[in-house]
Amino acid sequence: MLAKRIIPCLDVRDGKVVKGVNFEGIKEVGDPVQCAYEYNLQGADEIVFYDITASHEGRGVMLDVVRDTAKKVFVPLTVGGGIKTVDDIRDTLRAGADKVSVNSQAVQNPQLIKNGADVFGSQCICVGIDAKKIADNKWTVYINGGRIDMGIDLIDWVKQIEQLGAGEICLNSIDTDGVRGGFDLPMLKAVCSAVNIPVIASGGAGKLADFAEAFIETDCSAALAASLFHFKELTVDQVKADCKSKSIIVR
Amino acid sequence: MIAIVDYGAGNIFSVKNALDYLGFENKLTNKTQDLIDADAIILPGVGAFPWAMEKLNESGLVDTIKDQSKRKPFLGICLGMQLLFEKSYEFEECDGLGLLKGKVDKIDEPDLVIPHMGWNKLEFTQNCPLFEGLSDDEYVYFVHSYKAFCDDENLYAYCDYGHRVTALVSDGKYIYGAQFHPEKSGQTGLKILENFAKLTVKEGE
Numbered sequence: 223m224l225a226k227r228i229i230p231c232l233d234v235r236d237g238k239v240v241k242g243v244n245f246e247g248i249k250e251v252g253d254p255v256q257c258a259y260e261y262n263l264q265g266a267d268e269i270v271f272y273d274i275t276a277s278h279e280g281r282g283v284m285l286d287v288v289r290d291t292a293k294k295v296f297v298p299l300t301v302g303g304g305i306k307t308v309d310d311i312r313d314t315l316r317a318g319a320d321k322v323s324v325n326s327q328a329v330q331n332p333q334l335i336k337n338g339a340d341v342f343g344s345q346c347i348c349v350g351i352d353a354k355k356i357a358d359n360k361w362t363v364y365i366n367g368g369r370i371d372m373g374i375d376l377i378d379w380v381k382q383i384e385q386l387g388a389g390e391i392c393l394n395s396i397d398t399d400g401v402r403g404g405f406d407l408p409m410l411k412a413v414c415s416a417v418n419i420p421v422i423a424s425g426g427a428g429k430l431a432d433f434a435e436a437f438i439e440t441d442c443s444a445a446l447a448a449s450l451f452h453f454k455e456l457t458v459d460q461v462k463a464d465c466k467s468k469s470i471i472v473r
Numbered sequence: 474m475i476a477i478v479d480y481g482a483g484n485i486f487s488v489k490n491a492l493d494y495l496g497f498e499n500k501l502t503n504k505t506q507d508l509i510d511a512d513a514i515i516l517p518g519v520g521a522f523p524w525a526m527e528k529l530n531e532s533g534l535v536d537t538i539k540d541q542s543k544r545k546p547f548l549g550i551c552l553g554m555q556l557l558f559e560k561s562y563e564f565e566e567c568d569g570l571g572l573l574k575g576k577v578d579k580i581d582e583p584d585l586v587i588p589h590m591g592w593n594k595l596e597f598t599q600n601c602p603l604f605e606g607l608s609d610d611e612y613v614y615f616v617h618s619y620k621a622f623c624d625d626e627n628l629y630a631y632c633d634y635g636h637r638v639t640a641l642v643s644d645g646k647y648i649y650g651a652q653f654h655p656e657k658s659g660q661t662g663l664k665i666l667e668n669f670a671k672l673t674v675k676e677g678e
Contacts (some may be wrong), residue, residue, distance in 0.1 A: 223633055225592040225612055262659070267592055293490050297659050298614060318486060320657065343520070345588050345616045389590070418586055443591065473592045473612040473659075 273303030292318025339387030402428025518552030554650030
């Protein structure tokens with residue numbers, strides 16, 4: 223049986239780790255390479271770097287961060303943010319990432335998913351989604367860090383990206399992100415039953431039990447959190463111990 | 474020196490990073506002489522079987538690989554493990570290196586997500602020097618859509634994903650193959666790579 227994965231996410235700007243609450247009030251917390259190494263020691267199953275740098279220089283810094291991390295962290299690394307072209311995907315994988323995560327760019331240019339999967343394989347194309355509830359069991363997809371509503375139905379979108387060859391979905395709920403009241407279970411359930419590729423729960427973890435709850439209540443394959451781990455309120459091994467005590471298979 | 478065969482397949486840098494981290498001298502190479510001079514050889518690989526076999530044939534290293542795998546520790550990783558077998562049916566029937574008896578075919582699990590991607594538990598079937606120091610509760614990282622079908626005598630570990638998925642194979646002498654990525658499997662993977670690298674030290678003594 224595959225183990226459920228616990229994934230710490232590092233939001234990185236200009237080579238430094240930051241974490242915004244509801245995408246605002248960004249606060250620096252440290253060196254990404256060191257943070258990734260610590261998560262690795264805590265038993266993280268995968269590490270996600272989310273690059274929130276806009277500039278070209280920042281992009282190069284991000285690839286250096288990936289290169290340095292890949293020298294001392296031996297679990298899969300995913301890099302998201304600012305990936306616009308197949309060349310960007312290639313550069314990121316060559317720097318040492320195992321997967322890339324595409325979000326806004328995939329919404330604006332869905333062909334990026336197919337082109338990336340055709341060249342590098344589905345397993346390295348993760349599609350990140352920011353979505354927000356508009357009615358019961360109905361959500362729309364946002365871009366630009368949750369700022370622009372594209373009016374696209376979430377369920378239509380996830381089916382489309384699966385067909386285009388995405389290997390995984392990282393599903394972030396704008397409604398629960400930063401609120402710390404637990405993952406968005408209705409949204410997760412709806413997406414997990416619409417597709418047959420792994421879904422990572424993101425946005426909303428506020429306490430230990432939130433992780434196990436997502437695994438018990440939905441078919442998600444992994445759960446991701448940023449600030450909770452950054453600010454050392456919880457460690458990855460604490461989360462895993464809680465899951466284990468509830469008979470969830472974790473590494 | 475451990476030679477990492479560079480024939481154009483991906484993920485060679487992570488294997489190199491892991492060996493560097495562990496402090497074992499290594500070299501990415503596509504040269505015959507390096508494989509002959511090496512104390513051990515690692516054959517990595519990500520991608521499709523026919524494509525990789527074509528690249529290996531173009532590299533002119535096939536005969537050297539076949540010969541050297543009988544003389545020194547040899548580890549195939551992921552697709553590099555699959556290439557050890559006689560045949561694959563990925564897209565089309567394709568001959569492999571034929572160093573181990575068996576074939577490679579699709580993971581046929583209609584109810585499960587394919588590729589088999591993530592951390593799965595090793596179930597050991599035989600003792601193996603690569604398992605030294607491991608507990609019976611070890612998870613390693615897999616990413617693949619095809620799996621090897623081999624004789625029980627060559628199977629050393631499997632994992633459960635619907636049915637058994639071949640995880641680690643060996644000829645009981647020099648040849649080893651890991652379907653998972655030891656270079657991405659945390660402490661467990663590093664331990665397996667270290668155990669492999671240490672075989673070369675023993676051979677050299």
